[in-house]
Amino acid sequence: MRQAADIAGSQLRMQATGVICEFAYGSLEALDKHSRFEFTPTSSGPRVDAGDNSVVGVGVQLKTHRDGAVILRTLNGGAAQQAGLQRGDVIVGVNQRNLAGLTLDEVANLITGPAGSTVAIDVRREDKNARVNLSRQAIRITNISEVKMVDTQQKIGLIRLEKFGEGAVQELDRALWSLHQQGMNSLVFDLRGNPGGLLTEAISISNRFVPSGKIVSTRGRNQSDNTIESATHDQTWKMPLVVLVDGDSASASEIFAAAIQENRRGLIVGRKTYGKGTVQTHFPLQSVSGTFWLTTAKFYSPTGREMAGVGVNPDVTVNMSERELEEIGPIDRDLKAGVSAILSHKPGELVNNMSGRQQVRPAQFQFSG
Known part of the structure; x- marks a missing residue:
């Protein structure tokens, strides 16, 4: 690469850095849609997506x-x-x-x-x-954008996670304790639009809720890319749990949703997730201040199901037409369905005993401002 850049610089008067960058962009585009080149390395470790901090x-x-x-x-x-x-x-x-x-x-x-x-x-x-x-x-831009009680009478909390970036698990711990101090009995965990983040954060956050069983496995070309991650957290939150997802919930979001669903820890509510089941690893460059993000493995759900191109199907589907998805109103239908799912089940049913697809039954609920 450096030799080609030197030739372009001497014969075509092109800047070496520009040639290297163009070469990097073109090369990675030919591999797959998730491999990419970034100026200046960001977070370290395997990722299932990336995000900015501000x-x-x-x-x-x-x-x-x-x-x-x-x-x-x-x-x-x-x-x-x-x-x-x-x-x-x-x-x-x-x-x-x-x-x-x-x-x-x-x-x-x-x-x-x-x-x-x-x-x-x-x-x-x-x-x-x-x-x-x-x-x-x-x-x-923090990992968590919203923490509040959505039903003050039934003590149902809401946490919205925007991405699985560095420090997400620490932010989650603070949010959970804040709601706990307000008397939280149940939780709606909102992953709609969450594109993913660090694989390590997805595993750590899953450990906060899944008491036992597999969380995710990865398989790649090299032996080091083949891993199995199981629940290891000694003290998990045991409140009834509903996870909101949609077509833009991807990667780490799907790892978490599948771990919750297939370990029967709670209900998944919303629409089928994106289906990005690949892991990217960063390789810093020496020629320029940048990083190759290369797809190195695929990830699989706790039951061994390949996630790439498949995603997670919700337990409770909130059907909306394209027009309804576009005409978003002040009332959040997904959140209402999540609250209704909590209120229509006995507390123990949403802790570690869920199985099968569910239908939302009408329930009384009250949203706080």
């Missing part, structure tokens, strides 16, 4: 909408949250530009900008439009 923006997580983008949630401390924007609001304009027909990346590019700058966002809520001026700022 962003500059207004603090919204978005989903494609025919009129622009719909807000899935606002990030803690972001300008959008401070301005009162909420789930289900549709962003239809940015700086007086209509967003209809634009891709999600195009919408995001219009919203983002330098820290300290402002952006005018046109928002539609229940057929009423409003223009909000928001200040862009750096927002630290």
